[in-house]
Amino acid sequence: MDAIPNLSRQKLRAGMIGMGMIFDDTYRPFFEQTHREGLFRRDFGFIDIALSAVASRTGSRAEKYRKAAGANIAAFANFAGADATQQLLAHGVDAVCVATPDDRHFESARLALEAGKHVLIEKPSVLTLQELDTLQALSLKNNVLAKIVYHKLGDPDHKKLRTHYADGNLQHVNNGYCALLEPKSISGSQFAEWIQGRNPGTYVAVHYIKLIDFTFGSLPARSASDAGITTPPLALRPGWRLARITCNGQRGIVGPATGNTWDSVQLQIVYAYPDGREAAFDIHTSWVTPDNFPGYVDQEVQFRFDNGVWAAHQRKRGVEVTIENRTPGELKITPNHHYNGTFLEPWGERSQRGYGIEIIQKFFEELAYVEFAGPPALRSERLARMRALDYNDVSADRNTVAIVQAMEALLTRQARGEPGGLVEVNGPRGGLVLLTPGKAEAAVLYPGTV
Numbered sequence: 001m002d003a004i005p006n007l008s009r010q011k012l013r014a015g016m017i018g019m020g021m022i023f024d025d026t027y028r029p030f031f032e033q034t035h036r037e038g039l040f041r042r043d044f045g046f047i048d049i050a051l052s053a054v055a056s057r058t059g060s061r062a063e064k065y066r067k068a069a070g071a072n073i074a075a076f077a078n079f080a081g082a083d084a085t086q087q088l089l090a091h092g093v094d095a096v097c098v099a100t101p102d103d104r105h106f107e108s109a110r111l112a113l114e115a116g117k118h119v120l121i122e123k124p125s126v127l128t129l130q131e132l133d134t135l136q137a138l139s140l141k142n143n144v145l146a147k148i149v150y151h152k153l154g155d156p157d158h159k160k161l162r163t164h165y166a167d168g169n170l171q172h173v174n175n176g177y178c179a180l181l182e183p184k185s186i187s188g189s190q191f192a193e194w195i196q197g198r199n200p201g202t203y204v205a206v207h208y209i210k211l212i213d214f215t216f217g218s219l220p221a222r223s224a225s226d227a228g229i230t231t232p233p234l235a236l237r238p239g240w241r242l243a244r245i246t247c248n249g250q251r252g253i254v255g256p257a258t259g260n261t262w263d264s265v266q267l268q269i270v271y272a273y274p275d276g277r278e279a280a281f282d283i284h285t286s287w288v289t290p291d292n293f294p295g296y297v298d299q300e301v302q303f304r305f306d307n308g309v310w311a312a313h314q315r316k317r318g319v320e321v322t323i324e325n326r327t328p329g330e331l332k333i334t335p336n337h338h339y340n341g342t343f344l345e346p347w348g349e350r351s352q353r354g355y356g357i358e359i360i361q362k363f364f365e366e367l368a369y370v371e372f373a374g375p376p377a378l379r380s381e382r383l384a385r386m387r388a389l390d391y392n393d394v395s396a397d398r399n400t401v402a403i404v405q406a407m408e409a410l411l412t413r414q415a416r417g418e419p420g421g422l423v424e425v426n427g428p429r430g431g432l433v434l435l436t437p438g439k440a441e442a443a444v445l446y447p448g449t450v
């Protein structure tokens with residue numbers, strides 16, 4: 001252990017950009033928990049984590065939250081309007097969480113990193129590799145963390161899948177499918193302000209893109225434990241490389257049948273192994289499932305290996321509940337209590353917990369480790385260790401962002417009446433190259449190596 005435990009009381013001030021659904025689901029319970037309990041670990045000591053400032057378009061949900069939360073949260077500054085992010089940064093924060101609509105992450109994250117703040121970005125991180133390059137360069141220049149929330153990697157079932165793969169119990173993945181269907185209320189009302197021109201693939205396929213890329217594409221080179229934190233140097237599984245991307249979408253419910261707003265998207269990604277074998281994954285997404293569906297969302301995966309099959313369903317883990325006049329509207333018939341649930345604990349306490357909240361806590365632990373788990377002279381070493389965690393670092397998000405960028409470009413082409421395209425990865429013409437049937441032209445989306 002390189003650290004001298006710092007037992008004095010330290011403080012981290014957090015800024016929140018975007019005060020919508022995901023703030024309420026995961027950040028709110030996390031900040032209320034740290035307001036109550038702080039955060040302690042032997043290596044970084046006791047840390048006060050305060051939600052110091054928030055920024056959003058109108059400020060109204062933040063004001064409503066302040067009133068509802070009462071003593072559950074400390075006083076925070078509430079900024080709204082076009083320059084809300086700049087005001088939040090000027091207010092003085094150490095870390096910034098970005099939970100704005102997906103096509104607005106880049107601007108907020110860029111401003112925060114430029115101001116030298118650590119940043120946590122909701123999935124999908126950004127929509128192009130060019131944007132990712134900018135964020136990564138800024139985080140390196142200003143010596144701060146830039147991380148992304150991928151809570152599905154914290155789902156115990158997905159952790160077990162990766163453990164089986166790492167241990168060689170499941171060998172050589174060949175193909176698979178994933179489905180994630182969101183209710184109509186998401187596209188119809190929740191996201192009405194920013195739904196124009198958007199698609200459910202970028203919004204939720206990205207969960208499974210990352211799951212596949214991380215689970216089968218990167219494994220620890222060795223196990224190492226340092227004060228309870230595993231910080232191994234992570235090595236890419238030799239040979240696995242992203243090869244090509246295709247996708248199709250349907251329109252006509254959220255927007256016009258000939259417009260650029262999508263109801264559902266089917267994405268296919270293909271990876272190539274050096275021996276000529278390939279692995280293909282289909283990811284189906286939608287945000288027009290009826291609101292009286294028995295679960296909040298439908299999430300299912302199946303992965304096939306040389307020696308096995310893994311099939312999992314996120315909302316059918318054993319619970320099925322019916323309550324007269326309340327299910328499946330207000331309450332759902334097949335809930336997922338592992339992601340995020342509200343509970344009456346056996347010891348009488350009311351709590352909200354799950355891997356959706358744990359993954360945010362993990363970021364603040366990484367941040368506290370960098371800032372407080374030892375002498376300032378060794379900060380850069382600690383920073384490098386936390387950057388090497390490729391489950392959430394921007395540097396490890398290249399394949400995921402490449403697939404999102406390709407998917408968005410393919411949908412744009414389809415909306416222009418040119419369906420059926422394909423994006424080649426790291427070919428002779430560039431890192432991401434879009435080919436359209438019947439056209440000689442190859443559009444270079446990203447010239448560098450993915």
Ligand SMILES: NC(=O)c1ccc[n+]([C@@H]2O[C@H](COP(=O)([O-])OP(=O)(O)OC[C@H]3O[C@@H](n4cnc5c(N)ncnc54)[C@H](O)[C@@H]3O)[C@@H](O)[C@H]2O)c1
Binds near residue numbers: 191
């Ligand atoms: N991890 C998950 O499972 C999960 C679930 C839902 C959403 N998300 C992600 O979280 C992000 C937000 O989703 P949501 O469901 O909370 O959306 P939402 O529409 O409920 O809320 C968006 C918030 O961003 C604010 N905002 C919009 N533009 C802004 C700007 N330019 N500057 C500052 N604030 C701005 C709005 O005022 C609002 O408070 C999206 O990227 C989404 O993909 C993640």
